[in-house]
Amino acid sequence: MEETPRTPVITIGLNAGQATFNYSMTELRNLVEANNMTVAEEIQQSLTKPNPGTYFGTGKVEELAQIVADDGVDIIIVNDELTPSQIRNLENGTKARIIDRTGLILEIFANRAQSREAKLQVQLAMLQYQLPRLHTSASQRLDQQTGSGGGGGFTNRGSGESQTEMSRRTIQRSINHVNHELKEITQAAATQRQQRERNELPSVALVGYTNAGKSTLMNALVREFGKSEDKQVFVKDMLFATLDTSVRQLVFPDQKKMLLSDTVGFVSQLPTQLVKAFRSTLAEAASADLLVQVVDYADPNREAMMATTEKTLEEIGVTDVPMITVFNKADLTEASYPSRVGDQLILSAKDSDSIAMLVKAMKEKVFHNYVTANFLVPFSDGEIVSYLNENANVLDTNYEAEGTALKVELQQADFDRFKKFVVTE
Ligand SMILES: Nc1nc2c(ncn2[C@@H]2O[C@H](COP(=O)(O)OP(=O)(O)OP(=O)(O)O)[C@@H](O)[C@H]2O)c(=O)[nH]1
Ligand SMILES: [Mg+2]
Incomplete structure (x- = not known):
């Protein structure tokens, strides 16, 4: 298959001296590539406080405009979420399309969504992202119209307002519609979950930063302890390969059973609209008896990724579920594996001794009654x-x-x- 050429973009971040700045720019680069783009130029500005109008300082905006003109790159990706007017002002100042971090993550999710539920959830998040933006950009157009003088000021204002109102109503109607459809799907999922809870099987949820190897672990466990008809879940070396929750039952040789779930991975500053829209997908983690946090042990940014995971879990209200931590991909490091100290395991999803050690740890945690x-x-x-x-x-x-x-x-x-x-x- 021929690869579609990647769209070149400029990335830019505001460095306010935060310790995680470099990591967040690396992450932004990965997000850019996940969206089939490539970073032609990476720029940062050291500034303690963003400029309310243009986010970056005036000089920086001019520099950006120059690069856009010189290099012919016409998309700029900004490392943070911007206000609608900041996006507009930057677009005017640079003559390039501006995508903020939230917009970029939403685009990736939209491209990845496969199931009806995931598609609806992404659609809902996008509509909710658009709603305030539509309002402001439309009213800004209104200001421009009225400011431009001429005799038509009043009528323009009138038509401008009604147009905004109409678009707002259309979006709101779509939101209601999507919400309604989602409710039906999630009710079915919740009923299934309740049924499973009545069966009293303990449940374990794989959670963690995207691309850590959650789905690979799930597949290894299902291959050995799942039912023969259980399907393997999708695994790929890319961000957000998984957007749906899969639940499988594991039966061990001693007849002990547990439910294992695999779900969407995390990234820092996961847009609140997405977190809200994916609440039902993430509910599996919230109702679990045990969380297995999967970490890419071979990634130099693993500490920051763990902090991101813990912060996201807090955001979705998962605060007091017991957790074991799996430092995965040990085969790509110098560490000897599998090894275990307390609730921390160093292993490789591709190694059977590692899977045995993980199973033992999970069983200890959930089969205590x-x-x-x-x-x-x-x-x-x-x-x-x-x-x-x-x-x-x-x-x-x-x-x-x-x-x-x-x-x-x-x-x-x-x-x-x-x-x-x-x-x-
Ligand atoms: N070498 C090595 N590669 C691994 C290991 N575990 C997973 N991988 C690879 O890492 C990549 C991501 O694996 P996934 O299982 O899709 O990761 P995930 O955590 O489910 O990712 P998302 O669904 O995107 O959040 C794939 O290319 C896997 O083959 C491991 O232990 N060792
Ligand atoms: Mg996955």
Whole structure:
């Protein structure tokens, strides 16, 4: 397949002395490439406070205009979210199209969305991003119209206003429409989740910075412990490969079961519109019994990426779910793996000993309400024996005169249900 040529762009960031500045510019470069563009020139301006009108200082805007004219690059990507009027003023000053960080991330999500739900969620976020912008840019046009004098001031104002109002109404109507459709989809998902919760299976959610290897880990676990008909999830070396939540059931050789979910990755300053729109996708993490934070151990910016993940989890209201941290891609580093210290694991998703170590750690964390007991089940209650064989870890079975004698490791809830068959050794 022929690659479409990447569109060259200029990136620019405001350096206010924040420790994360360089990392955020690297991240912006990755976002640019994820959107099939390439950075022709990277510029920064040291300024403690943005200029309210143009975000950057007047000199910098002139410099940008010069580069645009000289290099023929006509898109400028700004590292932060700008106000609508800042975007407009910069566009006027540079004669280039301005895309802010939020707009860029929204574009990437829009290009990646596959499922109906993801598409609707992105659409909702985009509409919500447009709404205030539409208002201001339209009223600005209005100012220009009235300011330009001439006899038509009043009528122009009138038509301008009604046009804005009309566009606003159209967008608002679309928002309502999308919201309505999404509600139906998410209600179905919530019902499924409730059903699963009733099944009392513990749930584990893979979370973390985009491209860390969450989906690769999910696939490795499903390959070994999933049902044979379970599909593999999409894996690719790119930002935001996953935009949907997938849930799979894992069954271990001792009959213990858990639900594992894989979801959208994070990036710093994930637009609030997106976080809100993807709330239902991210709900899986919020309701999990355990989070597995996946970190790209081979990335020099991993500390900042972890901080980003923790901040995003806080933003979506996930604050007190226990967590283990997986430093993944150890095969690309000098570290020996797999290794584990407490709740921190260094491993590689491509290595089977690593997967075994991860499984052991996850099981320790979620299967703590298990007990081991001896049962004597009368032959007339054969269905209980079947139930235990399917749902518990039967360690020993003997057929005796009075019934089936079993030694079983089982959930406390099951133990309570079958208490009357318990015998002491
Ligand atoms: N060498 C190596 N590569 C890995 C490992 N785990 C994942 N990868 C690669 O890293 C890239 C991203 O993996 P994904 O599993 O798609 O990452 P993700 O965290 O699901 O990313 P998003 O869905 O985009 O948030 C792919 O090219 C994987 O093959 C690993 O342990 N070692
Ligand atoms: Mg993924």
